Amino acid sequence: MTLYFPNLHPDLLPGVLRQALPADVRFLDPGLAKADSPDHVLPEAAPFDRRLARAILADTLRFGESVADGRDIAVHGLLQQAQALSPESGRQVQAEVERTIAGGVGPDGQTGQPGAPAGALLEARRQAQTLLLLAWNLEERMLDLRGIDAGLRASWARLGQSVSEADTLAGALAETLIKAQPEAQTDADEEGQADHESMAVGKVLAGLTLPDAFAEALPWRRLLEAFVLLAPGQELVTADEAIIAALLEAGLVAAQGVFTAPAWKLAGLDRCPAARPWLDAPMRLACVGAAQGGA
Numbered sequence: 001m002t003l004y005f006p007n008l009h010p011d012l013l014p015g016v017l018r019q020a021l022p023a024d025v026r027f028l029d030p031g032l033a034k035a036d037s038p039d040h041v042l043p044e045a046a047p048f049d050r051r052l053a054r055a056i057l058a059d060t061l062r063f064g065e066s067v068a069d070g071r072d073i074a075v076h077g078l079l080q081q082a083q084a085l086s087p088e089s090g091r092q093v094q095a096e097v098e099r100t101i102a103g104g105v106g107p108d109g110q111t112g113q114p115g116a117p118a119g120a121l122l123e124a125r126r127q128a129q130t131l132l133l134l135a136w137n138l139e140e141r142m143l144d145l146r147g148i149d150a151g152l153r154a155s156w157a158r159l160g161q162s163v164s165e166a167d168t169l170a171g172a173l174a175e176t177l178i179k180a181q182p183e184a185q186t187d188a189d190e191e192g193q194a195d196h197e198s199m200a201v202g203k204v205l206a207g208l209t210l211p212d213a214f215a216e217a218l219p220w221r222r223l224l225e226a227f228v229l230l231a232p233g234q235e236l237v238t239a240d241e242a243i244i245a246a247l248l249e250a251g252l253v254a255a256q257g258v259f260t261a262p263a264w265k266l267a268g269l270d271r272c273p274a275a276r277p278w279l280d281a282p283m284r285l286a287c288v289g290a291a292q293g294g295a
Helices: 015-020 050-067 070-080 087-104 118-180 182-207 220-230 241-249 290-294
Strands: 002-004 025-028 236-238 258-262 282-287
Touching: 050 118, 118 220
Parallel strands: 002 025, 002 236, 236 282
Antiparallel strands: 258 282
């Protein structure tokens, strides 16, 4: 099995690209996908179960709404404060996490990742899953916006077509009237000017689209670390041309369409931070679709 990176929702990918993905590719579930989703997999290293994941996302978003614009928080502030929870629910969630996560760390305190203290790794995984919960929420807003945009474009196109057809009919009637009553020329000229303006409005409406309010995505390098923490040793695959271009520009080489390097190098760091030894793990990031040709 291979995980797609960085998107968490298959519907964000064009249909042709989804069909081009290898059959074993799945999408990472931070705890919000349907339990029986054939497209998703919940990593075993995720510290929060589905119930806790939903509670943490709701509480984190409430925190964001209380201090700033929700989108700004999701994209910027909460990346740095992913564990910010309201006092009461935060304590309850953390207490239950401590109980339920006990099985994730061995009795000897080993974490399964050399050099990573159990406490630091657990905290990092909590933050990683919270970040991915926010990424999931942002992607759902992107999908909602796409649906609204498609519906509005179709409605505006129909409206523009209706205006154009009405203008054409009005012009024909005005021409007939002028031929029958030449003195109506002045009124027809005024009506013609109004018709021209209406037609222009129709054309504008037919071409309108919603502004891309979610053009700014969560930083993929931060998401990469989250993938490393929650799905250690898992091979990733991407069709994101911007990511591939960034890695090539950084001097990394894709052998037969696959980047193989320590996670810290793929994340754009000069060396592995001592406080984040999990980033020293080797990673494989394969390219598919147009990105494969670019690599």
